[in-house]
Amino acid sequence: MIEWQIPLAILATIMLAPLVGGLLVGIDRKLSARMQGRMGPPIIQPFYDLIKLFSKDALVSTKMQLVSVYVYLTSVVLSLVMLVLGQDLLVLLFVLALGSVSIILGAFSVRSPYSQLGAYRELLLLLSYEPLLALFVVGVYLATDSFMVRDIFSLEQPLLLTLPLFGLTQILVLAMKMNKSPFDISASHHAHQELVRGVLTEFSGPYLGIIELTHWYELVLLLGLTVLLWATNVWVGMALAIVSYLAVIVLDSITARMTWRWTLQVGWGIGIPLAVINLMTMYLVRP
Amino acid sequence: MGSASWLTGGLILLPACAGVLCYFLSAARWRNALILLTSLLLIALSMLVFMRGGLEYTPRSGIWHVLVTWADAVLLAAFFFYGWKRRNVLVMALVLLQAAALGYVKVVSGEEAQPLFVADWLTITMLLIVGIIGSVVVVYSIPYMRAHEEHLQLTRSKQPRFFLLLLLFLGAMNGLLLANSLPWLFFFWEVTTLCCFLLIAHDDTEPAWESAYRALWMNLIGGAGLAVAMVLFYHQAHTLSVREIVEGHSSSVAMLLPLVFLCLAGFTKSAQMPFHGWLLGAMVAPTPVSALLHSSTMVKAGAYLILRFAPALRDTYPSYLIALIGGFTFVMAAMLAISQQNAKRVLAYSTVSNLGLIVACAGLNTPMALSAGVMLIIFHAISKGLLFMAVGVIEEGIHSRDIERMEGLFAKMPFTTTVTVIGIASMLLPPFGVLIAKWAAIESSVKLPVATVMFVIGSTFTVMFWTKWVGKLLSVSPGNPPVRMERLHPLYLGTLGLLAAGATAFSLMVAEVLNRLVVPAVTRYYGSAGFATDMPVASEVGWFPVLMLFLVLVLAFLLPLLFIRIRRADVAPPYLCGEQVEEVPDVRFRSAGDSIEEVVAGGHYFEYFFGEARHNRWVNAVAVLLLILMFGVAVL
Structure with missing residues (x-):
């Protein structure tokens, strides 16, 4: 990337990602509704919701809540920008984790039993998906000899051929991070089975709006990581990302929430072994 | 080379002497002034070594070797005495093993390593940590120990002894870092073990002594490892110079076994599994001791030893x-x-x-x-x-x-x-x-x-x-004053x-x-x-x-924190299913029978999944197995 293009790329990322993310969420809602035999809202409904949230009073319980929301937004946007600029994947992951930690601390900062219980569950969720993301990064390194995203694009054959099992773990990560069933232990994305919304209970109005916006950025980021699996032809990569997104939506519709123990067991009993098997194979066949 | 001798002497002897002086100064004000002064001097000395960019020094007089040999004997006798006091066979056996190994080394090896004290950049880094952070902890101890003794309602202050040990500890740490001769390193190593043992036991309660003895026998295993390593090094390479070992014989297989023994010493001191028990027990000591053990001294000595000898173990x-x-x-x-x-x-x-x-x-x-x-x-x-x-x-x-x-x-x-x-x-x-x-x-x-x-x-x-x-x-609860x-x-x-x-x-x-x-x-x-x-x-x-x-990230944190004001009217109580009591600032709700209850949100510790009861046994077993494997591959 040439010098003058960098600010443009950053600006484009910040402007376009929420549009894409919002539309993807709209499609998700439409598809989920159709699978349940409902009409479903218009595809741009998430944007209406967001505008509505921003027009409400800014109520909070503690100042830390408000700070946590901004740090969450900033760190997710920052990691997306790092992805677009081809930066270090491991650092990207650390920044992303900072965002998760921040929103968890926001939930902890109110002495509310619902919000705090949600925060603990979000931590358990983090414990389930974070190793998978980090191992994905290690896999990328073993395939490219670099942690930099930009070096993935100079590969001759797509990553998925060397990292097939990480295609699956990325789906797990996507489902867990987007709070999809059966992994929606801390708060359900479409509020499937709940009266009180876990880790998000104490956020409302514009602050909930910012969290929603951040989720869109996060969705684009996670799908972007999946695109990396077929970076030799970005269109194929995008198709791959859309397929995994559809898989998550179907999974969300056909399953119900399970316990946090089960989630942890899936992350650790299925996700990590898949990742480790893939890594071991790469290590063994490596010249 | 005048300044090298002053720096080396200052770094090792200044805290030790100040400690001894503290022991005899019962007037708290003078003692505290002395402690502050010593801390400042220690920081200055470590900075001086940093600015000098390293030092090499060998004392001209042979008297120091004689002194250290005698001090070694006194140290081991002290350990044996403490072992005897509790009829702790393990402690006594380890002390005897060390005494035999050390005596053998002292008898067969003629001259000491040249130069005796060396500071390269790894040493300087560690000296700065000990000097600055160690001093900060010592200064922090001044108000802490006063409050601690008021809390315990002691009739006779034990602070003189406490500060003696604390400062001696810093001096021994500096000596350990500077020493280029293994027997000297061993001496300072054992002094830190003794200081640690006595500091953990400082409050003189049964749990304190129990933890102290655990720290003692575990660290004596390390000391024994170090002593055995010396014997083996001398046999294989006829040298006890740290620098020569690290640089000279890196490729030889015969050097692996003593190096592994050295690492065992490092493991015990840096509380690697299965030797982590002593560090957990050590927290019965007053908090400054923990701060010192965990940050700048003791455990870092173990890590330092392993980092120091790592180049010899390459590939x-x-x-x-x-x-x-x-x-x-x-x-x-x-x-x-x-x-x-x-x-x-x-x-x-x-x-x-x-x-x-x-x-x-x-x-x-x-x-x-x-x-x-x-x-x-x-x-x-x-x-x-x-x-x-x-x-x-x-x-x-x-x-x-x-x-x-x-x-x-x-x-x-x-x-x-x-x-x-x-x-x-x-x-x-x-x-x-x-x-x-x-x-x-x-x-x-x-x-x-x-x-x-x-x-x-x-x-x-x-x-x-x-x-x-x-x-x-x-x-926090919303709406607090x-x-x-x-x-x-x-x-x-x-x-x-x-x-x-x-x-x-x-x-x-x-x-x-x-x-x-x-x-x-x-x-x-x-x-x-x-x-x-x-x-x-x-x-x-x-x-x-x-x-x-x-x-x-700092802007994202600070800007909202400093510039967004929350109006009083915008503070919402937490959600409690519509049963919260609005008037009071605390978080309360109407419970069964219209009684008013305070909200309790207890923490989760996931004992069942991650608890010691479930994992300790197998974790220790695996750690021991890994240790055995390490020795195994070194021998084969």
């Missing part, structure tokens, strides 16, 4: 096993920390875990891994010193070290809570130094994927236990503030820390440090844009 199988032992300790200690409710125990497990990471870095034995290890030593020392001191102040404030009791502590002790949160953030979050070191560790571990997997999983556990704790500290700064002793304010500022400033200046200390320390033995020099904090395979991250 050997034992080196890989060291990486595995360290990695295993890193993961398991972080996991067990999740289940702990006692703040000091969480800190202790976190120390064990981080030391595991340092040891693993030494075992990986690539230039960048070594750099990561040295960086971790530096940043961990600052943050952990800060955290222990903060917990000490919290304990004084709320009379508990239970994390559950720290709920909403920000409302009661805003300053202490803020520095605690800074300390935890500096252990956990980007772009602070510990995380930069962890990044370097992970990027350098990829040649040994098992280690990478361990690093990754351990890091996740780390996030979990710290976040839970910070969550408790920050959890505005918080007011708590009243603290000025020395508390100064020491805590200094370390909190240091943790932040050093992270910001990480490129400087790397270029001034870490790169020269590692390049000396590895030819390079694994970092690109033209760009700040870039490895050969990645890039950590520290300043950019700092700018963006």
